[in-house]
Amino acid sequence: MSNQSMNGFIGITSKQPASVPLASSGTKSASRPCPHNPGISCSNCRLSDLCLPISLNKSEIVQLDEIIERNRPLRKGEHIYRQRDEFRCVFAVRSGSFKSYVLGADGQSRVTGFFMPGEIIGMDGIGSRIHGVSTMALEHSSICEIPFAQLERLSHQLPNLQSRFFAIMSNEIVKDQQIHTLLSSYTAEQRLASFLLSLSARYARCQLSAERFILHMTRSDIGEYLGLTLETVSRVFSSLQKKELVLVKNREIEIKEMAKLKAILGE
Amino acid sequence: MSNQSMNGFIGITSKQPASVPLASSGTKSASRPCPHNPGISCSNCRLSDLCLPISLNKSEIVQLDEIIERNRPLRKGEHIYRQRDEFRCVFAVRSGSFKSYVLGADGQSRVTGFFMPGEIIGMDGIGSRIHGVSTMALEHSSICEIPFAQLERLSHQLPNLQSRFFAIMSNEIVKDQQIHTLLSSYTAEQRLASFLLSLSARYARCQLSAERFILHMTRSDIGEYLGLTLETVSRVFSSLQKKELVLVKNREIEIKEMAKLKAILGE
DNA sequence: GACTGCAATTGATCAATGACAACTATTTTT
DNA sequence: AAAAATAGTTGTCATTGATCAATTGCAGTC
Missing domain, CATH: 2.60.120.10 (Jelly Rolls)
Known part of the structure; x- marks a missing residue:
């Protein structure tokens, strides 16, 4: 729309599946x-x-x-x-x-x-x-x-x-199996921690900062992915920020305490 | 153990990874x-x-x-x-x-x-x-x-x-993606309904009855798979039985109302 | 700069499911 | 067959996260 x-x-x-001509495969x-x-x-x-x-x-x-x-x-x-x-x-x-x-x-x-x-x-x-x-x-x-x-x-x-x-x-x-176990046994906070760490690792993989990055998805997208409501996502971000593990400014994320974030998943 | x-x-x-001799690949x-x-x-x-x-x-x-x-x-x-x-x-x-x-x-x-x-x-x-x-x-x-x-x-x-x-x-x-959506948005009852229907379809695929089958896994296994406790699994089975959608006798399952079971997923 | 619409935050309340516990049934071991 | 271990059911209460609602913030548009 x-x-x-x-x-x-x-x-x-x-709407136009064949609109892009393929390269000749010569x-x-x-x-x-x-x-x-x-x-x-x-x-x-x-x-x-x-x-x-x-x-x-x-x-x-x-x-x-x-x-x-x-x-x-x-x-x-x-x-x-x-x-x-x-x-x-x-x-x-x-x-x-x-x-x-x-x-x-x-x-x-x-x-x-x-x-x-x-x-x-x-x-x-x-x-x-x-x-x-x-x-x-x-x-x-x-x-x-x-x-x-x-x-x-x-x-x-x-x-x-x-x-x-x-x-x-x-x-x-x-x-997909890892997400299966995440969804079937992690708390909201663990899900978000895991999510941030996953993004961080993937940004690092392509030479970008592992500590500072932009979330290009909405809170709602994140919630739909992690099996949470957007409100819970927002609340957990706030809580992680209060604990000073991360800094959240709208879509900008800065991970302040990578180790402590990982520790959330530890037990 | x-x-x-x-x-x-x-x-x-x-303990003995190479204990089974492979066929000669001649x-x-x-x-x-x-x-x-x-x-x-x-x-x-x-x-x-x-x-x-x-x-x-x-x-x-x-x-x-x-x-x-x-x-x-x-x-x-x-x-x-x-x-x-x-x-x-x-x-x-x-x-x-x-x-x-x-x-x-x-x-x-x-x-x-x-x-x-x-x-x-x-x-x-x-x-x-x-x-x-x-x-x-x-x-x-x-x-x-x-x-x-x-x-x-x-x-x-x-x-x-x-x-x-x-x-x-x-x-x-x-x-795996289907399980992802199941875990991120279905209620306990929907998860169990979906689980039973999946088993049913897979039994049918190998020429076995789609309506009557044995659960070879424990309630705990099912719970761990669906992100529920074994008690919740047990309760939902009881509830589905009370509604006469299925008949549960220990590990034996009989689906009485396949359509209604599917309807649980419908909305 | 004011207006509009979407995104995000925060609060209050509620419901679904988890945790714990007691008990029963079933299966396995001896 | 008896004993022991495992599996399953059911009840009560607690908790997490959902729902509903109000408010704020931000981005794009006129």
């Missing part, structure tokens, strides 16, 4: 013109050691590069895809951040995940060929689009890529 | 002697259309069969592997059922999943090469052991197998 009216032109949404060499991001490729991407290319050699990365489409950036609120859309691609976050969510029978949304640079989005659709969630940019963001049929074909040629993708999916399963 | 003292001989545990033809299950192979397994072999052709199934090890059955309480064990294999449930669980810092366990025939266990270890959970038989059960290195090698030769395994892992991710 407002998502589409806020743009002059519409992004990669369900066998020309490394440098391929990319309309929105000339000169950007996996080979020179500073995320390449946390993203898909890990454990690939130079020539393999070049081949991977061939099938990746780098589209124009997405604005805050734009969707990569929506629940029930046909699955065609997985996506790597190049910059910015995203949330995935489902709409329940009653119409209210539940957030299933947040995604940061170097992370892969959309793997839930591989088995069913349908996206089970919607995924939306939380800020101005850019992604690499990877047509899955081509990724499968290439994985078949490159054992390293096959292994890498198995590993990425496995890590996603582990992450 | 009691797990090991209860057996005269010890199963596939961390290229001999279909029928391969299997010490504990002569004559059993994927080709004649009645689960073959819900397990790994889906979408493989005859000759591909024979090749898959080559790398699968079918060990002696496990007794109730025996482990397939334990948390922190080195990852080497994934496992398919042939009969019986299993639970996976983690032990928290405080020593109490949290159940991360239940597994029924035709389902694949152990994929959490692929990325990290370490099992993040322990997996235990809930009853007398048997499994197919699939050395992952060989599975990867074979997947590289058989595109259908590669696709199939991507799909299985994706389905696992979807399942």
Whole structure:
């Protein structure tokens, strides 16, 4: 709704699934013109050691590069895809951040995940060929689009890529299991502590500060993700601040006592 | 502890990771002697259309069969592997059922999943090469052991197998996301209803009754899985019985009003 | 700068579920 | 078969976090 009216032109949404022409999958060499991001490729991407290319050699990365489409950036609120859309691609976050969510029978949304640079989005659709969630940019963001049929074909040629993708999916399963235990046994405070520590570690992974960062999601998003109400999220932030473990100024977070924050999870 | 003292001989545990000799991976033809299950192979397994072999052709199934090890059955309480064990294999449930669980810092366990025939266990270890959970038989059960290195090698030769395994892992991710939303927004009654319906559907999938089945896990296991105490699980079962939606007699469940049970999730 | 709408905070109250405890039933061991 | 251990039920009370409501803060727009 407002998502589409806020743009002059519409992004990669369900309304025009085939609107973005794929690269011809021919066998020309490394440098391929990319309309929105000339000169950007996996080979020179500073995320390449946390993203898909890990454990690939130079020539393999070049081949991977061939099938990746780098589209124009997405604005805050734009969707990569929506629940029930046909699955065609997985996506790597190049910059910015995203949330995935489902709409329940009653119409209210539940957030299933947040995604940061170097992370892969959309793997839930591989088995069913349908996206089970919607995924939306939380800020101005850019992604690499990877047509899955081509990724499968290439994985078949490159054992390293096959292994890498198995590993990425496995890590996603582990992450989901950790959230399972979080949701089934942690208190509100433990959930928030765990959430902040997770964000911190992921920011650190992409060379950003582990102590100071911006929450690009709302309190409500966080609550939907952690199984809490937005009021509880707000209250716990206030309480953590009163204890001087963190400093919360709107969306800005500063972790003052990393060790004590971890100690909350300790027992 | 009691797990090991209860057996005269010890199963596939961390204590003897290499105790079960793998099949030689040579290229001999279909029928391969299997010490504990002569004559059993994927080709004649009645689960073959819900397990790994889906979408493989005859000759591909024979090749898959080559790398699968079918060990002696496990007794109730025996482990397939334990948390922190080195990852080497994934496992398919042939009969019986299993639970996976983690032990928290405080020593109490949290159940991360239940597994029924035709389902694949152990994929959490692929990325990290370490099992993040322990997996235990809930009853007398048997499994197919699939050395992952060989599975990867074979997947590289058989595109259908590669696709199939991507799909299985994706389905696992979807399942985990559904539990995420269950834990973050459902009431105790909705969780139990959803749990019973899930079991029912999975029993139906392997040709068993969708209306009558046995719970092989304890109330405590169910509670740990659903983020409830065992007392709450017990109370909700009693309440569902009072409403005549189900009949609960110890571990025996009979679903009397499938539609009404689904309606609990409806709003 | 005032207006509008969304996001966040804080307070008061309530309800669902947890914790503890007593008791019963079932299974396992001897 | 008896004894012991484990599993399950039910009751009471306590607590966490949800709900409802009022207020403040902030960002974008006219």
